[in-house]
Amino acid sequence: MDCPFSIWTTLQNTAEGDLPQELNLPAVGQKWTLVYVPDHRPQALTQRQPSMRFDESDGESRIRIFHRPDAPPTLAQVSALLEEYLRERARYHFHGLVREVADSTGLPLPDKIRIGMQRSRWGSLSTRRVLSLSARLLFLPPGLVRHIVIHELCHFEQMNHKPAFHRCVARYDPAAEANRAALRNAVKMLPDWCRM
Numbered sequence: 001m002d003c004p005f006s007i008w009t010t011l012q013n014t015a016e017g018d019l020p021q022e023l024n025l026p027a028v029g030q031k032w033t034l035v036y037v038p039d040h041r042p043q044a045l046t047q048r049q050p051s052m053r054f055d056e057s058d059g060e061s062r063i064r065i066f067h068r069p070d071a072p073p074t075l076a077q078v079s080a081l082l083e084e085y086l087r088e089r090a091r092y093h094f095h096g097l098v099r100e101v102a103d104s105t106g107l108p109l110p111d112k113i114r115i116g117m118q119r120s121r122w123g124s125l126s127t128r129r130v131l132s133l134s135a136r137l138l139f140l141p142p143g144l145v146r147h148i149v150i151h152e153l154c155h156f157e158q159m160n161h162k163p164a165f166h167r168c169v170a171r172y173d174p175a176a177e178a179n180r181a182a183l184r185n186a187v188k189m190l191p192d193w194c195r196m
């Protein structure tokens, strides 16, 4: 089912060199500060790609990105690292959320959940009962993510966007109207590097 909430209105350009300074994931209540660290160990000179490490000491959440001292990381390299983390975080979080929404609404569970970095859609449900969700949903507030999951699971009842379908969504999401409106501008909640 092609759902109407497309992520991309226009393609945005981010200047190379504007490395992200934080990773803010409202969907899971996480906020990381990114720190770029030249790695002066001899073995670092043989590494082509930067690597990242998570550090939650001193009550601060930091992601340290280690790179060769003679080669600052490119935006593409940093994006690739962060996307890898987003997929992993989304896989973990969205599986639990979909199960919780299915349990609390009585709507069916999909046979399979696929997490991607889709740039075209937040989510979709196939006739083969595969639910696809974009890891970019992590940048949205929990209420909007939940709305999208309810929307997709309601497609088990109605494989269309007719009035009966919207009644299903409204039954399980009292803020359905407001959330639907908020989704039209949700692309603005994505950080620049993630819109490219």
Ligand SMILES: [Zn+2]
Binding pocket: 001, 002, 003, 004, 151, 152, 155, 160, 161
């Ligand atoms: Zn839909």
